[in-house]
Amino acid sequence: MEEIKTGVYICHCGLNIAGTVNVEEVARYAGTLPNVVVARDYRYMCSDPGQALIKDDIKNLGLNRVVVASCSPRMHEPTFRRACQDAGLNPYLFEHANIREHCSWVHDDRQIATEKAKDLVRAAVRRVFYNEPLEIKERPLNPNVLVVGGGIAGIQAALDIANGEHRVYLVEKEPAIGGHMAQLDRTFPTLDCSECILTPKMTEVGQHPFITLLAYSEVEEVAGSVGNFKVRVKKKARYVDEEKCTGCGVCEEKCPWKVDSEYEVGMGKRGVVYVPFAQAIPHVATIDKERCVYFLKGKCRACEKFCDAKAIDFEQKDEIVELEVGSIILTTGYDVFDSRRIPQYGYGRYDNVLTGLEFERMTCAAGPTGGKVLLKDGRQPESVAIIHCVGSRDENYHEYCSRVCCMYALKYAHLIKENTQAEVYQMYIDMRCFGEGFEEFYRRVCDEGVNFIRGKVAKVTDVALTEGEQGKLAVIAEDTLLGGIIRVPVDMVILCPALEARFGAEDVAKLFTINRRADGFFMERHVKLDPVATATEGVYIAGCCEGPKDIPDTVAQASAAAAKALSVISRGRVVIEPTTAQVNEVLCQACGRCEEICDFHAPKVISKDGLRVSSVDAALCKGCGACAVVCPTGAMSVRHSTREQINGMVEALLEV
């Protein structure tokens, strides 16, 4: 075995370390440790001259191990590994001791801090003795991309990638794409008609030669890692042949059974066999099996008789589609908070308390009221209150701000003023109008004579206290700007419920091995510097699945996620980290515990030359070490965190 020659470098980090730790003493001490041939201290090891010290020593003194005691490896491990590599030393023969976060920043006593720094350095020197050179490998990747969720985020991401002529599989769980945006009437702050700006994009998705649209489908299983994911998608049976169906709608017309339309949020009806909305893509019918009388009672099949295209197919079965993709973009969007959870606002109890989405359908010309703002009894309201922050900015429900409600509340006020003579009252806590053109829109709505009352609404009641409240709903709040209780009698109340994480987001997160924040939304890798990447390489997030946001921000994120995927595609290869688990096949008893414990499905017990042994898929392994811990025979170990390395450190720490 070659002689181990270790160089140790103690960084002052200005005064960050040197202010608390006697760095010269630590360096002197390090020089006395076995196998250490040089030990130095320097003001800033990460600076170019600092790195040059290491490089020169490697060349001149023939160092084959390097230890730097400085900040966190999260900061500068890559810097020092690169320095070693530049000087011809395998980067895995470098070891980092953290004497800043783990020592100088958390201790006051110079004496004790200096002793601890020595301990940490001793452990690192012992560990590096056992380090082995490791090889970084690369492998080719699959350029296809999976996009999950066909709202505006998914649509945008799919188009960006497909326009670069790469294959996109767009999986949408509902019968048609469009998501929430398809339900909106006009969009703030420009008041573009949502349909008019969304339909062209949906059509493009439907016709794009590089997009394979899998609507009414769900992802069931995901395996593999960046560059080489294997995905199983279940294409649910529509009981309608997509190829034959022309979307003419006769079946829906003839279907004798009507149920609440999801698209109209219960304000309109649809057939049990239905096309969700006029511009639906794909424009084909779907039979709602749960409610189809034929499936429930074995009789009816009315639709079948009338379909000229002979597209109805009661025998259709769910289909499994296997996909191979290199990157995945999740755009599964949000749910709207259930306003019934705040009973004092009367949603579900009072006829004329609506939610934002219901009001969107109401003002939409193609919606259930033909675009008219109407009370349940068909009258036009004379006064409307819009209640902000329903379930948002409220620790009883969601602590966060939903970011879009102030603006759509202003949009509603404008639409009410445009369509009726009604007085409008905005009941708000703060007006948050931060985007491009938002403040200007707020001003415009003020100018239209809308009333703003600052105060979180306590209650909506139909118990009248005065004549003016007879037959109306009284909205009760403190007008915090006048400092008094205010009761506003109105005909209609529109609630602005929070945007919340999708029901089932937890399962989706598990499926794609990504994390969620405490608020339930998917977690980005870094909130500022890596907002669309996730903890899993090759899996990106965009739009409201990452947190509430408006359409402009959603589209920007979607394009960002697409750019990330395209950048991986254009590189053409993926790096495989060498710090993965490895099996000693002689010791392995094929007990399978490693397979059970691994979150990433990396180890599998296989048959090899007639013998059953565990085998690790390096592409999947994150090097977390869980398997090495449960392995009863010691067959499993993780490269760069071997038993020798760990034990060596522990022993070194216990010596004194």
Add this chain to the structure above:
Amino acid sequence: MDVLSPYKEATDVILEAGGEPLKLCYQCGLCTGICPWNLVRSFLVRRIMHAAQLGAIDFGSEDIWTCVTCRACVQRCPRGVEIIDVMRALRRAVASMGIGVVPDALRISAKNIAGVGNPLGEAPEKRNDWAKDLKVKNFASGTEILYFPCCVPSYDPDVKTIARSTATIFNKLKIDYGLIGTEAKCCGESIRKAGHEDTFQSLAQNNINLFTSNGVKTVVVSSPHCYHTFKNEYPELGSKFEVIHTTQYLASLIEQGKLKLSKEINKKVIYSDPCYLGRHNSVYDEPRKVLQSIPGLELIEFPDAREEGLCCGGGGGRIWMDTPKGERFSDIRVEQAVAKGADIIALACPYCFLNYRDSVLSMGKAETMQVKDIAELVAEAI
């Protein structure tokens, strides 16, 4: 406990009366922070705006009559709310629709103006008596300039000096000017701000007809209030004459070399910007130029000058109302002038003149602090 409820009818009345700008107010409170009243007492402008938005205004409250229309708030309002228009609308609602009460002092002035055309209740035919011994001709078609001194210098014996000094200067320089007949009436600026819109309309119509039929092309005025309404409000009602404030006129004469000031006034003079010359009409430099042309005179500035200038307390009809001791802005100004070591407070507005003179007298400072209009100083220095 009082429960508020929006009262749309009241809001509509205010909007109808010209309160439209209040819709834009987003309740930041900057106006309250800036309003000079809060130097001496609480006056929550923002709160008034919000109460007006909701129709929850107490029309009987003193607050309706408090604003001096100094424009300090309007100048800085981040939403561009014409707060003075809102204050005026509230007053109109009270004055013309009879909801609430007009303060007594204001009622008397309004009655005088409507009756005899001046707030002092003096006889119309005495309007030009101040000039009797000065040989000022009556304006006739072809006369170059009409001099319009404002009701206060025309009638108030203590303020006449402004008009007389101006005439003296004009006489010395042989300026072709005249006084309009005694049919002239108050310009109406302040009574309009005090909510009496009909009175204003009839005053303005009277003056416009009189000036037009006499062929008036250029009017020189001593009061920034006349200046403001002639310049910015009369044109909407059909007037076509040019308006110049005396300080502007004197500055231009100095510039042209026609007015030469030779006598020294070896004093420290502090100039107080009138709100209606400064903030309302952005005239800041000419009065200062005139003062600086006086040999020996040292011009000093108030801590808040120009755009930040503190109101004397006389705008918006407040000149006719009583402001209790301790709440008078001109008292604060006199203190400041004393602290700055000024000998003379120079003014360019008859309302300022009235207020500062009162302050100096009531504060017992008349011996050490003089109050003078710029025209007086120029007349002395000529």
